[in-house]
Every structure is written in C-alpha cells, then in structure tokens.
Amino acid sequence: MIDNKNIHKKGKCLKIINNGPLFGECDISTSKNAILPILAASLLTKETVVIRKVPKITDVNNMIFLLKAFGAGVTVSKDTLTVSARTIKTTSPNEYMAGKLRASFLFMGPLLAREGYVTMPLPGGCRIGLRPIDLHIKGFKALGAKVITVSGHVITWGKSLSGGTIYLDYPSVGATENIIMAACLARGTTTVIGAAAEPEITDLVHFLKSMGAKIHTIDSGRIIIEGVDTLGGTDYTPISDRIEAGTLMLAAAVSGGDIRLNRANINHLEPVSLKLAEAGAEIFPYSGGLRIKGKGAVPMDIVSSPYPGFPTDMQAPFMAACCIANGVSTVSETVFENRFLHVAELEKMGADITVAGRTAVITGRGHLSGAEVCATDLRAGAALCIAGLVAHGETIIKDIYHLERGYEDLEGKFKRLGASIQRMS
Ligand code: EPZ
Numbered sequence: 001m002i003d004n005k006n007i008h009k010k011g012k013c014l015k016i017i018n019n020g021p022l023f024g025e026c027d028i029s030t031s032k033n034a035i036l037p038i039l040a041a042s043l044l045t046k047e048t049v050v051i052r053k054v055p056k057i058t059d060v061n062n063m064i065f066l067l068k069a070f071g072a073g074v075t076v077s078k079d080t081l082t083v084s085a086r087t088i089k090t091t092s093p094n095e096y097m098a099g100k101l102r103a104s105f106l107f108m109g110p111l112l113a114r115e116g117y118v119t120m121p122l123p124g125g126c127r128i129g130l131r132p133i134d135l136h137i138k139g140f141k142a143l144g145a146k147v148i149t150v151s152g153h154v155i156t157w158g159k160s161l162s163g164g165t166i167y168l169d170y171p172s173v174g175a176t177e178n179i180i181m182a183a184c185l186a187r188g189t190t191t192v193i194g195a196a197a198e199p200e201i202t203d204l205v206h207f208l209k210s211m212g213a214k215i216h217t218i219d220s221g222r223i224i225i226e227g228v229d230t231l232g233g234t235d236y237t238p239i240s241d242r243i244e245a246g247t248l249m250l251a252a253a254v255s256g257g258d259i260r261l262n263r264a265n266i267n268h269l270e271p272v273s274l275k276l277a278e279a280g281a282e283i284f285p286y287s288g289g290l291r292i293k294g295k296g297a298v299p300m301d302i303v304s305s306p307y308p309g310f311p312t313d314m315q316a317p318f319m320a321a322c323c324i325a326n327g328v329s330t331v332s333e334t335v336f337e338n339r340f341l342h343v344a345e346l347e348k349m350g351a352d353i354t355v356a357g358r359t360a361v362i363t364g365r366g367h368l369s370g371a372e373v374c375a376t377d378l379r380a381g382a383a384l385c386i387a388g389l390v391a392h393g394e395t396i397i398k399d400i401y402h403l404e405r406g407y408e409d410l411e412g413k414f415k416r417l418g419a420s421i422q423r424m425s
Helices: 032-043 058-069 095-099 102-115 134-142 171-182 199-210 241-253 270-278 314-322 342-350 378-390 399-405 410-416
Strands: 013-017 022-029 048-051 074-077 078-084 117-121 146-150 153-157 165-167 189-195 214-218 222-224 234-236 259-264 282-286 289-294 301-304 324-334 353-356 359-367 372-374 396-400 420-425
Touching: 013 378, 022 032, 022 399, 022 410, 032 048, 032 058, 032 078, 032 102, 032 171, 032 199, 058 095, 058 102, 058 399, 095 102, 095 117, 102 117, 102 134, 102 153, 134 146, 134 153, 134 165, 134 171, 171 189, 171 222, 199 214, 199 234, 199 289, 214 282, 222 324, 234 270, 241 270, 241 314, 241 378, 241 410, 241 420, 270 282, 282 324, 314 342, 314 359, 314 378, 342 353, 342 372, 342 378, 378 396, 378 399, 378 410, 410 420
Parallel strands: 022 259, 048 234, 165 189, 301 324, 372 396
Antiparallel strands: 013 396, 013 420, 048 078, 074 078, 117 153, 146 153, 189 222, 214 222, 259 289, 282 289, 324 359, 353 359
C-alpha cells in the first residue's frame, strides 16, 4: 500500500555536492499532472478502473485518500492502482480531506455529473498565485448546474446536466479538465472553445475515451464532448512526466553531462528541448526515450505561456540554469502572478537577479556557491537541486516535502545519474 510514510523517508532535507557532469540513464515516472485528473475521473464509472505505473508521490496518496473518503474502493499492488466506485457515500468532503490538495477540486466535475450535488472547500490560493476557479464555475453553469459560494465552500447542484457551449477566457488546465469530465455524462453535446491543450489534457481525453466517452479534440483549442448515459471501466497507463523529464534534461545540459531518459516523450517537450538546443545541447530521441548531451549553461530569454508555449513548471529550473551561465538572461512568467519565490533562494547562492513585475533579469556570473536554502514550492525545489548540482561547495535544501508532492524519488534518479545527493534529517 502506498502511503506518505513510504515517501517521506527519514530526513527532511537534501545535501548536494557538485560531483561533475551527470552520466547514465534512468526511467521517467508517470506524470503527476496527468494522473491526478485521471484519478478524479475514475469516479465517473461504477465499474473497475485499473491505472498502471502509478508514481509514489504524496499528491497521488492524497487523491487516493479522497477517493476512499468519497466511498470508492481502492487497492494498490506495486505500482498498479484499482479503483471501484460502485457507490458514492459523500459528495461533501471536509476541509481536512480536500484541503490537503488543491487538485481535489478536480473531483467537482465527476461528482457533479454522477451524483448531481457537490460541496467542496474553495481550493484557495497558494504561494504561486491566487488560483481562481471562476472558469470552472462558468463551465458548470453552462452545463445547467447551479453554483453558489458560501462560507469558503463551493456548492453546485444539477440533477441532470445538459450540454452547452463554453468559452474559456483563459486556457485553464483545471477548468478544461473539470468541464470535460462533467460533460461526459451530460445530455447532449458540449463544445469548449479556448480549451487548454497540454499533453495531460490529451491523456485525460484518451483515458475517458477508453471508458466509452465520446470526445473530439479539434486543434484550435476546441473540444467537443457528446454526453453518454454511462461510462465503463478501463485499464490505463498514463503518460510520463514531461516536467520531470525536462528537469533531468536541464540538469544534464548545465552540468555538461550525457544521459538517457527512458519513457521521456520528446513530442511533449518541444519548447524545452528547443531552448536546450539553443544552449548547445544535443538531443537524440529514440523509441521509448531520449538521450541528451550537454555543453553547459548559456544566457537565455524565457517566456512561460500555456501549451504549446514554454511550460510555467519549467520556469524556475531554467532560471537556476540562467544563474550559472555567463551573461544576462530574462525570465518572464505569464501564467502565475507570483511564481518567483525561488529568486530569494537562488540569491542565497550568489545569484544576481532583479525582478520587475513578472520579469526577472538574471546576470549570470558563471557559477553559484553552495548554501542552505528552502524549497518554497515543488518546481522551486527542482530549481535548487539543479543549482546545487553545479554550485561550488555544498548545498542543503530544506522543506523537501514540496519535492515529494510531484517528483517520484528525485534524489534516487539524480544518484543514478552520478550526482552526490543525500537525504539528511
Ligand atoms: C495546472 O494547474 C497544473 N496542476 C499546474 O502544475 C500547472 O502549472 C498549470 O496547470 C499550468 O500549466 C495540475 O495539473 C494539478 P490553470 P491549474 O487553471 O489547473 C487562470 C505543478 O507545479 N485561471 O491553467 O491550477 C489563473 O490566472 C503545478 O505541477 C483563472 O483565471 O492551472 C491561473 O494563474 C503548479 N480562472 C492560470 O489560469 C480559473 O478558473 C493558470 O491556471 C482557473 C485558472
């Protein structure tokens, strides 16, 4: 049985010492941002759903906790999860249950479609931004549901949803996912215009279609869902994690290493691989993975944007790379309004960064110095790992529970690639 204690192995921080270029190979785990909506979608059927290559990360464990709280039977055997949601015993989780994980809001669409009534605590903001849910609510209303927000909760009800047309003012990943899941069981056809197009959305659509959903994805951000009466069970393996793959590729590139990443899908990584190629890295895709040879860090200009643009989840790691280069780089974050918390931590390592609004200007001096730093969020933690791998001296990264939310055994992967990294209490 996967549970957090297996992930929170003893030790709350990582000690990293520069051990030169990374060499070797490792397997990329399943995508956190693909499996979370897929776990929520497993409530759309009473039949058995089997999900394979489930990563041992705390966000998955918290979703399993919630699935059971809603009444689903969940069993885990090695990395295979079986979900049987024959009956739903509640659609009103309490703060403790839902508050553990922002992605719990992804249960809203499936529970509304299946039970017709859901109460969820407002997911609230987090360190990287306000994380509004107005587009999720707009979608539920367009499907005929009523939605009110009262004392920190969102209550939505609608006995039988009916298809509608929804224009998303912003290509929100979560709102797109919630709307698709709810529309699968609505009467009639739903058209989503301005939908998000991340690979994780495509994977959710594939998962739902394997259950019998009728969904057509048109390239121009348009998704058409024909509601069906019921969905069946399935046996599914979600895609690999493009952000984990991009993180390890970047670590190899800046350290001048040569690594192979099995399960990495180059088609999900275009903006990242093209920026790395600009930095002189050579990338050799092969069937079932890719090899990357790095040449060190060079100054870059990065602008994050919704897929197929440069992924916001890679912004912090690339900023760390820019600090190591010789020269001036710029990093602009257009997706989240407060995703520069890693700047202060990189500055502790000697980085020279000036932030003006959503743009950071980095004056790279060719190296960083090891220091004691804090992971302020999941991707900032990954950035600090990359900085520590190439810094002069020893780096201690605290609060690594953030990393454990979304990277399966990241330190083990780095170790397999030759890094000097160990867990400390
Ligand atoms: C998903 O978050 C990912 N999380 C995030 O990954 C990722 O960074 C993000 O998509 C963007 O790619 C999961 O998939 C679990 P959004 P989500 O809704 O769905 C605006 C990580 O590190 N917005 O696309 O919350 C708002 O301004 C995490 O793995 C609205 O205005 O992202 C927000 O800043 C971090 N109204 C922007 O969209 C809404 O109703 C992006 O949010 C919803 C969103």
